[in-house]
Amino acid sequence: MTRSTTARGALAMVGLVGGLLAVGAPAHAQQPEADPRSSQSTWLAVADGDLGAASAAATRAGAQVTKTLPGIGQLVLRADAAEVAALRASGTVRSVTLDAHVHLSAATFDPSTDPGSSYNVTQAIGARDMWKAGYTGSGIDIALIDSGVAPGTSAGWRMVSGPDLSFDSQDPNARRGDKFGHGTHLASIMVGDDNTADKMTNTGAQLGVAPDARVISVKVGDVNGGVDVSQVIAAIDWCVQNKANQVNLRVINLSFGTDSKQAWNLDPVAYAAEAADRKGIVVVAAAGNTGGVGLDDPAYDPNVLAVGASDPRGTVSTSDDAVASFSTRGNGTRNPDLVAPGVGIVGLRAPGSVIDSEVPGGGSRWLRGTGTSQAAAVVSGAVALLLQQRSALTPEQVKAILRGSATPLTGFSAADQGAGELNLTKAMAYATPAASQAQAGTGTGTIDAARGSQVLILDTKPLTGEVDVYGNPVNTAQLASLANSGAAWNQGSFNGQLWAQNYWDNANVVTGAEQTWGSVDLTARPLWSGLTLSGWTSRSWSSRSWSSRSWSSRSWSGRYWSDMAWQVPDGTAPAAATSTTTAACSTLPAWSAGATYNGGSSVTYGGRKWTARYWTQGNTPGDATGVWGTSASC
Numbered sequence: 001m002t003r004s005t006t007a008r009g010a011l012a013m014v015g016l017v018g019g020l021l022a023v024g025a026p027a028h029a030q031q032p033e034a035d036p037r038s039s040q041s042t043w044l045a046v047a048d049g050d051l052g053a054a055s056a057a058a059t060r061a062g063a064q065v066t067k068t069l070p071g072i073g074q075l076v077l078r079a080d081a082a083e084v085a086a087l088r089a090s091g092t093v094r095s096v097t098l099d100a101h102v103h104l105s106a107a108t109f110d111p112s113t114d115p116g117s118s119y120n121v122t123q124a125i126g127a128r129d130m131w132k133a134g135y136t137g138s139g140i141d142i143a144l145i146d147s148g149v150a151p152g153t154s155a156g157w158r159m160v161s162g163p164d165l166s167f168d169s170q171d172p173n174a175r176r177g178d179k180f181g182h183g184t185h186l187a188s189i190m191v192g193d194d195n196t197a198d199k200m201t202n203t204g205a206q207l208g209v210a211p212d213a214r215v216i217s218v219k220v221g222d223v224n225g226g227v228d229v230s231q232v233i234a235a236i237d238w239c240v241q242n243k244a245n246q247v248n249l250r251v252i253n254l255s256f257g258t259d260s261k262q263a264w265n266l267d268p269v270a271y272a273a274e275a276a277d278r279k280g281i282v283v284v285a286a287a288g289n290t291g292g293v294g295l296d297d298p299a300y301d302p303n304v305l306a307v308g309a310s311d312p313r314g315t316v317s318t319s320d321d322a323v324a325s326f327s328t329r330g331n332g333t334r335n336p337d338l339v340a341p342g343v344g345i346v347g348l349r350a351p352g353s354v355i356d357s358e359v360p361g362g363g364s365r366w367l368r369g370t371g372t373s374q375a376a377a378v379v380s381g382a383v384a385l386l387l388q389q390r391s392a393l394t395p396e397q398v399k400a401i402l403r404g405s406a407t408p409l410t411g412f413s414a415a416d417q418g419a420g421e422l423n424l425t426k427a428m429a430y431a432t433p434a435a436s437q438a439q440a441g442t443g444t445g446t447i448d449a450a451r452g453s454q455v456l457i458l459d460t461k462p463l464t465g466e467v468d469v470y471g472n473p474v475n476t477a478q479l480a481s482l483a484n485s486g487a488a489w490n491q492g493s494f495n496g497q498l499w500a501q502n503y504w505d506n507a508n509v510v511t512g513a514e515q516t517w518g519s520v521d522l523t524a525r526p527l528w529s530g531l532t533l534s535g536w537t538s539r540s541w542s543s544r545s546w547s548s549r550s551w552s553s554r555s556w557s558g559r560y561w562s563d564m565a566w567q568v569p570d571g572t573a574p575a576a577a578t579s580t581t582t583a584a585c586s587t588l589p590a591w592s593a594g595a596t597y598n599g600g601s602s603v604t605y606g607g608r609k610w611t612a613r614y615w616t617q618g619n620t621p622g623d624a625t626g627v628w629g630t631s632a633s634c
Contacts, residue, residue, distance in 0.1 A: 042066075043084060045075040045096045054092040061086035069358040112203040115312035116344035116368055118192060119203040121378065124318050124341060126425030127209045130385045131200060133428060137210025137384035139391075142190055142251040143281075144380075145235045146183035147221030148176060150350035151511040157193040158214040160247060161513040163238055163500040165231050167222040167469075170523050176510050179223035181353030185369050186255055187215045188348035189377040190384075206348060206366070209381025213388075214514070216249060224354065229258065229269050229450045230468035233479070234499060236272040237488035240279050246504060246515065250387050252276055253380040254285045254304075255373035257296025258452035262445045264334070268476045269450045270301035271443025275483040277303045278437065282387075282395040284380045286372035287336045288328030293415070297450060300334055302438040305383070305399050309342025309375040310409065310421050321409055323416045327372055336418040337399060338406045340382070342375030344368045382424055389428065396435035405430045443480030458529040470497050471528040492520065 043063075047054035051073055055065050063079035079087070084096050111117035115124070122128050130136075141160065148166070149159055161176050168174035178184045192208035199205045218238060220231040236252065243249040254273070264270045273283045287308040288296035299306035308327040313320050324343055330336055349356045349367045359367050383398055393401070405427040406420035447466050456463040466474050472495050479495065482488040488495075492502040501518025509516045 057090035137213030140384040147180035148178035148219040149217040161510040181350040181355030184350035185347040186377040210384035213384040260297040262449035265441030266445030270298040308336035308339040345374040461529040
């Protein structure tokens with residue numbers, strides 16, 4: 001039994017955790033030149049889609065591929081400057097960076113000066129000012145709909161193990177844990193707590209933004225990050241229905257998004273998030289990591305709190321912060337609500353997970369993550385602090401306070417940054433405003449359109465059409481009505497199918513969890529392919545046929561999980577990003593010699609893709625026999 005993902009109408013694999021960098025600058029950042037001390041250096045290349053195509057392009061360019069990391073969509077190679085230039089021009093990679101990491105244990109890493117350390121992130125956003133005032137997130141539960149949380153990762157933080165709705169749910173070695181590694185990293189950013197006596201002053205302690213809040217892990221991503229929108233909708237609806245069932249669930253973190261082209265007011269994923277908002281839950285969603293225009297689904301719904309990523313530009317001061325180049329921009333009508341730190345954010349790794357095994361760490365507890373996933377986790381922790389301070393706040397009031405108190409970043413438009421960068425120091429003193437929900441949607445669109453361009457595949461059969469992961473028909477109008485009334489789940493069943501138990505199973509509590517939701521045996525249940533889960537083993541689902549990006553930058557198998565890069569914390573902060581100004585095509589000035597054009601896999605002008613940046617034949621600029629590459633037009 002094998003599983004994979006593919007773009008509709010194509011067989012190229014796209015991954016799950018989006019461009020993951022073991023080390024180096026994030027995609028679109030300024031790239032380092034080859035090491036002048038050697039004609040060849042070790043480089044890390046992030047594939048733009050098919051990892052095999054990137055590997056073949058590297059070989060054609062003359063580089064030596066020394067290691068392939070399919071779990072994170074990355075190549076390790078030896079190459080000189082000319083070979084790297086040829087690979088970059090091939091159109092198969094999103095970034096190529098020097099592998100020059102220094103292990104976290106090295107003397108060069110200093111959490112007191114590193115802008116991505118938990119100490120400096122919480123200092124920069126003003127969380128420590130709220131801690132001093134007595135607000136640490138106590139009494140607030142944050143639902144993390146993700147790939148799970150590794151048990152026992154941090155002795156101090158508080159965790160509740162909610163239902164496991166992932167494909168791992170039938171594997172006793174993977175159930176409820178985090179074999180992928182994405183959720184654990186985000187949980188540590190939100191609620192990490194090293195629980196040391198001096199934790200509030202110790203710069204080396206791993207403290208999340210809301211260290212006394214609890215995380216409720218609602219697992220939907222499996223060992224390879226595999227997930228379908230039907231599972232995410234089920235997870236959101238579970239949160240709504242159980243928000244006060246022995247918990248105080250006030251926040252949902254969705255570091256996830258699809259490239260759905262369906263209108264937000266029709267989309268069933270967006271509607272599920274809306275239903276949570278109406279029930280008093282703040283839904284924090286990652287804006288996306290394309291660097292282009294148009295927020296991911298469900299962040300494009302105006303009822304959720306859409307979060308873009310800011311870039312510290314290698315300093316701990318916020319005065320020079322910028323909008324990260326990869327952070328998806330708004331269209332002028334629906335923009336990110338705000339931005340928060342999302343470049344080189346240090347968090348905990350999940351030992352033995354895919355990301356842990358494929359991102360070299362030298363035994364370190366930590367790794368860096370870059371993307372709007374991390375930015376959303378920062379904001380989810382911030383929301384918990386506000387809700388402890390003012391428990392009666394509605395989701396709309398929380399959004400209004402965070403937008404009203406944000407610090408605008410110089411040189412960036414509202415489409416780039418929304419209201420500006422998260423500022424809890426101002427938010428703490430911001431007067432409670434009157435606020436109402438935005439226009440409501442209907443959720444009567446299609447499940448298939450919500451999936452966007454990438455779909456799950458099980459033994460060659462794609463998951464398409466109006467069905468869930470079990471192959472059961474989905475009536476979105478009926479599902480929307482049930483979600484709105486908080487009745488989508490019935491005695492452990494969702495969409496007419498048993499998915500989990502309907503109670504807290506405190507006789508079988510997961511290690512490190514305060515409560516654990518009951519699990520059920522589904523091995524005889526058919527999936528959409530007609531095959532059953534009988535004979536399940538963890539290895540049968542860990543073939544890496546899902547490449548790395550479904551929880552990342554370009555798709556749900558490429559853009560589902562909104563991370564841009566991963567790397568080992570080291571002494572070199574990620575390079576500053578290059579900003580662009582977003583504008584509608586009709587308002588852009590004419591092309592001119594004085595205009596500024598950005599690089600990357602395509603040339604960007606005015607914040608929009610216009611063309612490629614390479615010759616598809618000859619690959620030599622100026623070669624009259626070459627043909628200039630094409631890309632999505634403005």
